[in-house]
Amino acid sequence: MKRPDLALILATALTQTLGWGTLFTPFALVVQPMEADLGWSRALLNGAFTLGLLVAGALAIPVGRHVDREGGKLPLVGGPLLGAAGLVMWSTATHPAVFYLAWVVIGCAHATALWTPAMAVVVALAREPMRAITLITFLTGFTGTIFIPLNAALVGALGWRDALLVLAALECVAAAVAWWQFSAAPARVATPLPGGGLRAALRRPAFWGLALCFAGHAFIGTAMGAHLVPLLRELDLPEASVILLAALHGPFQVAARIGLFLLGTRASTQVVGVISTWLLPLGLLWLALAPAEFTALLPFVLFWAMADGLLTIVRSAGTAEILGREGYGAVTGALTLVSVGPRVAAPILVALIWEAQGGYGAVPWLLAAIGVLAALAFLYAVMSKEAAS
Known part of the structure; x- marks a missing residue:
C-alpha cells in the first residue's frame, strides 16, 4: 500500500476509534450511575441520546456538502472539539435541560467527526479507497474492545462526571491528530460539477x-x-x-x-x-x-x-x-x-x-x-x- 494511503488510514482509524469510543460507547455505561445520582428516569436519559442521533441525521447532508466543496479539515478537526465541549457540558449536568443541550452538541459532533465525513475524505484522497476503508474498519473494529472496559474502569474509579472529563481530553487528542492529518493534505476534496452530486x-x-x-x-x-x-x-x-x-x-x-x-x-x-x-x-x-x-x-x-x-x-x-x-x-x-x-x-x-x-x-x-x-x-x-x- 502506498505511503500516503497508509498515513491517511492510520490517522483516520485513530480519530474514528477515539470518536466512537468517547462519543458513543460511554452512554450505556453512564446511564445507571446517572440514574442513581440524579434520580432521573431511564426514559428521560435515553431521550437525550435519541435527540443526539436525530441532530446528527439532520446535519448529515449539509456536512457532506461542505466536505465535497471545501474538504474535511473543518469538520474533522472541529468535530472532536465540539464533542469535547459536549462531554464537558454533560459532566456538569444537574438539570435535564443542560443534559439535553449537551447531547445536541454531541449530535453535532457525531455529524462532523464520525464516519461519513471521514469516509468522504478517504474516498476522495486514497489511491485504493476500498482497501483503505477495509483496513480502517479492521482497526476501528477494536473500539468496543478498548473503550467498553476503559469507560467502565473510569466510571468506577473516578465517578461518571470526572470520567466524562477524561473522555473530553481524549477528544482533544482526536482533534490534534486530525489537524496533523490535514497539515500536508489538500484542503479541498472535490469541485462539484453543475447538475451532479x-x-x-x-x-x-x-x-x-x-x-x-x-x-x-x-x-x-x-x-x-x-x-x-x-x-x-x-x-x-x-x-x-x-x-x-x-x-x-x-x-x-x-x-x-x-x-x-x-x-x-x-x-x-x-x-x-x-x-x-x-x-x-x-x-x-x-x-x-x-x-x-x-x-x-x-x-x-x-x-x-x-x-x-x-x-x-x-x-x-x-x-x-x-x-x-x-x-x-x-x-x-x-x-x-x-x-x-x-x-x-x-x-x-x-x-x-x-x-x-x-x-x-x-x-x-x-x-x-x-x-x-x-x-x-x-x-x-x-x-x-x-x-x-
Missing part, C-alpha cells in the same frame, strides 16, 4: 435501492444491539453462553474484514455487498430456527457478524462504486439521513412487540424479513447501476 443521485433508482438497503440494515443493527442479550437470556441459555455469544460478534466481524482485505482488488464491492446482504437474513433465520444451545447458535453469530462487518465497508466503498465519487459527501449524508428513522425506531418497536407478545419469538422472523427486503434492495441498486452504464 446529490440532485443527480436522487433521480437514480440505484440511490433508492441503497437507501432502502442501508435503512433496513440500520434497523436490524440497532434492534439487535439493544435486545440481543435479553433475547438470548429468554432462551434459558447459561449467562456465560449469552455473554460469549454476544462478545463473539466483534472478533467474527474483524475476521470477515481481514479476509476482504487479503483479497484486495480481486473482490468487487458489489459482489461483496450481494453476499453480505444475504448473509444477514440467513443468520436471523438461523436464530429463529436453531435449538437454544450455544453451539447451535454459533452460526447465527458468525453470519450476522460477517454481514455487519462487510456491510460497513460496502456502505462506504460500495456507494462510491455504484453512484460514483461526485458529490460523495452529500450523497452519503442523504443515505445516512434516510437511516435515522429506522435506527431510532427499532429498539422501541422491538420492545413493543416483546410487551405485546410476552416474548421475543416473532422478532427474529421480523428482522429476517427486513433483511430479505434489504438484500433485494441492494441487488436492485446493482442491477440499476449496470442498466444505466
Whole structure:
C-alpha cells in the first residue's frame, strides 16, 4: 500500500476509534450511575441520546456538502472539539435541560467527526479507497474492545462526571491528530460539477435501492444491539453462553474484514455487498430456527457478524462504486439521513412487540424479513447501476 494511503488510514482509524469510543460507547455505561445520582428516569436519559442521533441525521447532508466543496479539515478537526465541549457540558449536568443541550452538541459532533465525513475524505484522497476503508474498519473494529472496559474502569474509579472529563481530553487528542492529518493534505476534496452530486443521485433508482438497503440494515443493527442479550437470556441459555455469544460478534466481524482485505482488488464491492446482504437474513433465520444451545447458535453469530462487518465497508466503498465519487459527501449524508428513522425506531418497536407478545419469538422472523427486503434492495441498486452504464 502506498505511503500516503497508509498515513491517511492510520490517522483516520485513530480519530474514528477515539470518536466512537468517547462519543458513543460511554452512554450505556453512564446511564445507571446517572440514574442513581440524579434520580432521573431511564426514559428521560435515553431521550437525550435519541435527540443526539436525530441532530446528527439532520446535519448529515449539509456536512457532506461542505466536505465535497471545501474538504474535511473543518469538520474533522472541529468535530472532536465540539464533542469535547459536549462531554464537558454533560459532566456538569444537574438539570435535564443542560443534559439535553449537551447531547445536541454531541449530535453535532457525531455529524462532523464520525464516519461519513471521514469516509468522504478517504474516498476522495486514497489511491485504493476500498482497501483503505477495509483496513480502517479492521482497526476501528477494536473500539468496543478498548473503550467498553476503559469507560467502565473510569466510571468506577473516578465517578461518571470526572470520567466524562477524561473522555473530553481524549477528544482533544482526536482533534490534534486530525489537524496533523490535514497539515500536508489538500484542503479541498472535490469541485462539484453543475447538475451532479446529490440532485443527480436522487433521480437514480440505484440511490433508492441503497437507501432502502442501508435503512433496513440500520434497523436490524440497532434492534439487535439493544435486545440481543435479553433475547438470548429468554432462551434459558447459561449467562456465560449469552455473554460469549454476544462478545463473539466483534472478533467474527474483524475476521470477515481481514479476509476482504487479503483479497484486495480481486473482490468487487458489489459482489461483496450481494453476499453480505444475504448473509444477514440467513443468520436471523438461523436464530429463529436453531435449538437454544450455544453451539447451535454459533452460526447465527458468525453470519450476522460477517454481514455487519462487510456491510460497513460496502456502505462506504460500495456507494462510491455504484453512484460514483461526485458529490460523495452529500450523497452519503442523504443515505445516512434516510437511516435515522429506522435506527431510532427499532429498539422501541422491538420492545413493543416483546410487551405485546410476552416474548421475543416473532422478532427474529421480523428482522429476517427486513433483511430479505434489504438484500433485494441492494441487488436492485446493482442491477440499476449496470442498466444505466
